[in-house]
Amino acid sequence: MTAAGSLPGRAAIIDGRAHADALGARIAQQVQDFAGHTGRRPGLAVVLVGTDPASEVYVRSKGRMARKLGMESFEHVLPETVSQADLLALVAQLNADDAVDGILVQLPLPQGLDSLAVIEAIDPAKDVDGLHPVNAGYLASGLPGLVSCTPLGCLMLLKESLGELAGLDAIVVGRSILVGKPMAQLLLAANCTVTLAHSRTVDLAGKVGRADIVVAAVGSAEMIRGEWIKPGATVIDVGTSRVPRDGKNHLVGDVDFAGASLRARAITPVPGGVGPMTIMTLMHNTLIAACRRAGLPALS
Ligand SMILES: Nc1nc2c(c(=O)[nH]1)N[C@@H](CN(C=O)c1ccc(C(=O)N[C@@H](CCC(=O)O)C(=O)O)cc1)CN2
Numbered sequence: 001m002t003a004a005g006s007l008p009g010r011a012a013i014i015d016g017r018a019h020a021d022a023l024g025a026r027i028a029q030q031v032q033d034f035a036g037h038t039g040r041r042p043g044l045a046v047v048l049v050g051t052d053p054a055s056e057v058y059v060r061s062k063g064r065m066a067r068k069l070g071m072e073s074f075e076h077v078l079p080e081t082v083s084q085a086d087l088l089a090l091v092a093q094l095n096a097d098d099a100v101d102g103i104l105v106q107l108p109l110p111q112g113l114d115s116l117a118v119i120e121a122i123d124p125a126k127d128v129d130g131l132h133p134v135n136a137g138y139l140a141s142g143l144p145g146l147v148s149c150t151p152l153g154c155l156m157l158l159k160e161s162l163g164e165l166a167g168l169d170a171i172v173v174g175r176s177i178l179v180g181k182p183m184a185q186l187l188l189a190a191n192c193t194v195t196l197a198h199s200r201t202v203d204l205a206g207k208v209g210r211a212d213i214v215v216a217a218v219g220s221a222e223m224i225r226g227e228w229i230k231p232g233a234t235v236i237d238v239g240t241s242r243v244p245r246d247g248k249n250h251l252v253g254d255v256d257f258a259g260a261s262l263r264a265r266a267i268t269p270v271p272g273g274v275g276p277m278t279i280m281t282l283m284h285n286t287l288i289a290a291c292r293r294a295g296l297p298a299l300s
Helices: 016-038 053-068 084-096 115-121 133-141 149-162 180-189 204-209 257-261 274-294
Strands: 043-049 072-078 102-105 169-173 193-197 213-216 234-237 241-245 248-252
Touching: 016 053, 016 149, 016 274, 043 053, 043 084, 043 274, 053 072, 053 274, 072 084, 084 102, 084 115, 102 115, 102 274, 133 180, 149 180, 149 213, 149 234, 149 274, 169 180, 169 204, 180 193, 180 213, 193 204
Parallel strands: 043 072, 043 102, 169 193, 169 213, 213 234
Antiparallel strands: 241 248
């Protein structure tokens, strides 16, 4: 049988925007409850260094979404020429600010700045990107911390689409600290059997072809071919690359969408799949961080 809403031989589309909207409605209600209990609103500080156009768009979207859900948004824009010391001083100031529950430094940072050192400087309790080694360690140890936004969004989409994940064979293609590594840990915690593939993996096509779940996070346009996908697999595409086609720039994922749709049971589109969930899971993490800091029970 095909997944709900799909035509025979065509994968169901996993609608990330709809899932993000539903999660956003729940968060907005919980923000009101938080404000009722504490007399203040959860606060998210976003730091942008430089003028990368895509990063500017993402930072604006994060601030807009935080305000829309009733949170405080603090936006800090620093010039590309900022020193490592000044950036670290801003992070220290945000760590000490009681109105700030979540801190996010937009990546990538301009050349010359050490992003790992900046991430390590963030108070792990306010690290709503879930990238601090303490939070990565909590995730690997099965302890409650803050989980990186994109993989958390992917896991939510997978659970919505598949229900139970236990026992499924999953492959994650890409081993970044932002997506690949935490994604593999989340799937392991959900009792999948996980392969973490990367640029040196031998026979990637064969390994993808044995997976019930494929999470593609390589950052290379359409490199996962449709014919590699196991019939009936569920495909989550994290990639966003712009490619020139028919005289226009098109946004495509890491997966050959048209080919994969003929074999998969369900697939995320690009745009409109994982991306909107990345922004909403950041809001979810900010609310979790705020509740923990206020000593309120964790959210469901
Ligand atoms: N500190 C961080 N930096 C970066 C992260 C992150 O999670 N934390 N992730 C990415 C960028 N990113 C959020 O920061 C992000 C990327 C894409 C989208 C999104 O909604 N994409 C749309 C398409 C948008 C377009 O047209 O270009 C979609 O897929 O539908 C949201 C957030 C790297 N940096």
